[in-house]
Amino acid sequence: MRILAFSMLAASLLTGCQSMDKEQHSAAPQTARSTVSESLHGTQVADPYRWLEDLDSVETAEWVKRQQSYGDQYLTQIPNRTVIEDRITQLWNYEKLSPPEVKGDNQFFYRNDGLQSQSVLYRADKRGNHAKVLLDPNGFSADGTIALSGVSISDQGQWLxxxxxxxxxxxxxxxxxxxxxxxxxxxxxxxxxxxxxTWDKQGEGVWYSRYDAPAAGDNKMEQANYFQKVYYHKLGTPQSEDTLVYHRPDQKDWGFGTELSDDGKYLLISVSQGTDPRNRFFYQELATGNTVELMSELEAEYLFLGNDGDTFYFKTDYQAPKGRIIAVDLNKPQKANWRELVAETDNTIYTAAIINNRFVVSYLKDVLAEVQVYGLKGKLQQTLALPGAGRVVGISGGRNDQQMYFLFNSYIHPTGVYRYDFNGSEVSAYNIPDVAFSPADYVSEQVFYTSKDGTRVPMIISYKKGLKKDGNNPTLLYAYGGFNISLTPRFSPATIAWLDMGGVYAVPNLRGGAEYGEAWHQGGMKEKKQNVFDDYYAAAEYLIAQNYTNSSKLGAYGRSNGGLLMGAALTQRPDLFAAVLPAVGVLDMLRFQKFTIGWAWTSEYGSADNAEDFGYLLAYSPLHNVVKQAYPATMVMTADHDDRVVPSHSFKFTAELQYQQQGDAPVIARIETKAGHGAGKPTAMKIAEFRDIYAFLWHNFGLTLPEQIQ
Structure with missing residues (x-):
């Protein structure tokens, strides 16, 4: 439906009469409201800011400029804001390395010397000596906004x-x-x-998946993406000559991930459907070109780990919600013939790989990492002695390698690279960063609290030693709760800066994630999404009841699906928080499926196109549940190049919240330019974002920022 501009531009220049806390400032820009309304399943739904979905219009561009000016004006008047930036910068300025990967005669790894906008890819010999820059993305653009989104090295290390x-x-x-x-x-x-x-065995070309180019006149930042196809590209030829390898014109929402078996005989095709964690699994025999639908039903997750000839190994949650490892004989692929090698346990499998001809399995034991090594017949051989309670990611190693590498960190321990020697059966430090703080000065404790329906939920709370639990500490409650994503402990120098300010940082593991397997995920999706919100409110109430903080010092922050959570917190429990920050959030639950890849989320949320889903989506959709009342201080955060959660979600929500706000708390938008959903953001932009988050929270807690943070 096209919205007529009529006098929108003039109307949006009108001013209101809000105040910034107790200070005088220019009022929030008013936004023109249209009379757009539509009937959905017999219910009339108003959409007065539909015109803000047109990201190319002059009216939207002018609206963005005014909101940016208003938000910048608010943030720049906060005294000592640069003090936060200085401390975050000091903490951020340390060397960061990735685990090395060996290909052919070379070792490859990423390095950032501290404050580089983007990490640099290096090549060294097998022992890690004589390192040289292979690819420096900092030279791609002057402002660091062109980033590496992925790399793939051919099997013998000839091509990148x-x-x-x-x-x-x-x-x-x-x-x-x-x-x-x-x-x-x-x-x-x-x-x-x-x-x-995905490189072929000879290093002559790659398989990859792509979409058709948008039609002339279509906005590539908004257009829905369907009909992904698998192609093969031979080096030295134009893309127009690439070979179409696999596609399904009868299945517009299927996506394809490719991999090559170690023996080079099979092209492996993982078939996804939206963001559903379940997948189909096909393979193509390269010698014949024949494609076999090995797992043709969307009933479970099937993660290919490797093969020995006709025997394929998978990590799966089929009949095992917390995961197990099975072997499938291609000659007898029926389920009755599947062999279980590593059985399901009480802990959830986070990742698994075959290294040194062993299964390396990383578990989540109440969110914290536990890594075990099994023989290929499923016998437990070793439980690794990890550096502490935290997170293990980036496990790296080949089928015949004698060593593997991984990253370990926690909220208060910087990310270090560790090595495990299969011969010596021990974990040793490979590279430990030197950061400008001492982890011994901080506490990160795990607690368990009870949600509204009696569910036991874990939460990790971090703070500086000596903190008094007097119910008056500034506290930031960060969460996600969705898409089968586990929120495991992860280090950020910005978190340490918050703790240095005297803040408490709390992260609950809400339903909707994968921390306790697929049942935990399903407990927070579709019609059960309210469980996620209730888990979050119960976390806030726990922090208050245990005297960490109170509602006047409690801030809420979440990104993407977590931004939806923030929208729900604002509209359902505005009494519980002093300030709320929805970042790149899904805030219009009735129209998210109409833009870019939003349709893929219907497996998680449902869709307003379906009558059976419409009712519960409307009941919690943040945009449609804003009413005239007093709301907490709110900073809605988005970016102009976010083509995953299009910025119109945040634009419309900001306009509606500003219109309905009856209290004195500010409602501002922080809209970044030349930025997207979050990936690839340059370091300076990340630091500035945290600076503004912390300054906004601190100011709206009624606190004065110090002249120095230690």
């Missing part, structure tokens, strides 16, 4: 394929480099999203 994204967009362009000479090829692959590049 790398993807780039601009200003945080999900759209990628892939290019190629001769690793030995550093020479860049002229090959360019475009219109790629949600895909890696």
């Amino acid at each position: 394929a790398y993807g780039t994204s601009q200003s945080g967009s999900d759209w990628q362009q892939w290019q190629f480099i001769n690793i030995a000479t550093g020479e860049a090829l002229t090959d360019k692959l475009e219109w790629i999203k949600f895909s890696s590049a």
Whole structure:
């Protein structure tokens, strides 16, 4: 439905009469309200800001400029805001390394010297010596907003394929480099999203997945993406000559991830459907070109781990919600013939891999990492002695490697690279960063609280030693709760800065995630989404009841699906928080499926296009539940190049909240330019974002920022 501009531009220049706390300032910009309304399943639903969905219009551009000006005006008047930025910068300025990956005669790893906008890809010999820069994305653009979105190295280490994204967009362009000479090829692959590049065994070309180019006149930042296809690209040829390998014109919402078996015989195709954690699994015999639908039903997750000839190994949650490892004989693929190698346990499998001809399985034991090593017949051989209670990610190693590497961190322990030697059966430090603080000065404790329906929920609370639990500490409650994503402990220098300010940082593990397997996920999706919100409110109430804080010092923050959570917190429990920050949030639950990849989330949320889903979506949709009342201080955060959760969600929600606000608390928008959903954001932009989050919270807690943070 096209909205007539009529006098919108003039109307949106009108001013209101809100105040900024107790200070005088210019009022929030008023936004023109149209009379757009539509009937959905017999219910009339008003959409007065539908015109803000047109991201290319002059009216929307003018609205963005006024909101940016208003938000900047509010933030810049906060005294000593730069003190926060200085402390975060000091903490951020340390060398960061990734686990190394060995290909052919080379070792590859990422390094950031501290404050570089983007991390740099290095090449060294097998022992890690004589390291040289292979690819420096900081040279892609002057402002660091063109980022590496993925790399793939050919099996013998001859070629590098790398993807780039601009200003945080999900759209990628892939290019190629001769690793030995550093020479860049002229090959360019475009219109790629949600895909890696899979090299053939000879290093002559790659398989990848792409969408058709948008039609002339379509906005690539808004247009829905359907009908992904698998192609093969041969080096030295134009993309127009790429071979179409697999597609399903009868299944517009199927997505395809590719992988090559270690023996080079099979192209493995994982078939996704939206963001559903379940997948189908097909394989193509490269010798014959024959494609076999091994797992043809969308009934469980099937993660390919490796194969020995005709025997394929999978991590799956089929008849095992917390995960197990099975073997499937391609000659007898029926379920009755599947062999269980590693049985389901009380702990959830987080990741699994075959390294050194063993299964390396990383579990979540009440959210915290536990890593075990099994033989290929399923016998437990070793439980790794980890550096502490925290998170293990980035497990790296090949089928025949004698060593593997991984990252370990927690909320108060910086991310270090560790090595496990299969011969010596021990974990040793490979690279531990030197950060400008002492972890011994901080506490990170796990607690368990009870949600509204009696469910036991874990939460990790971090703070500086010596904190008094007097019910008056500034507290930031961060959460996500959805899409089968586990919120495990992760280090950020910005978190330490918050603790140094005297703040408490709390992260509950809400239903909707994968911390306790698929049942935990399903307990917070579709018609059960309210469980996620209730888990979050119960976490806030626990922090208050246990005298960490009170409602006047409690801030709420979440991103993406967590931004939806923030919208629900504002509209359902505005009494519980002093300040709320919805970032790149899904806030219009009736129209999210109409833009870019939003349709893919219907497996998680449901869809307002379906009568059976419409009722519960309307009941909690943040945009549609804003009413005239006093709301907490709110900073809605988004970016102009977010083509995952399009910024119109945040635009419309900001306008509605500003219109309905009856209290004195500010409602501002922080709209970044040349940025997207979050991936690839340059370091300076990340630091500035945390600066503004903390300054906004502190100011609306009624606190004065110190002249120095230690």
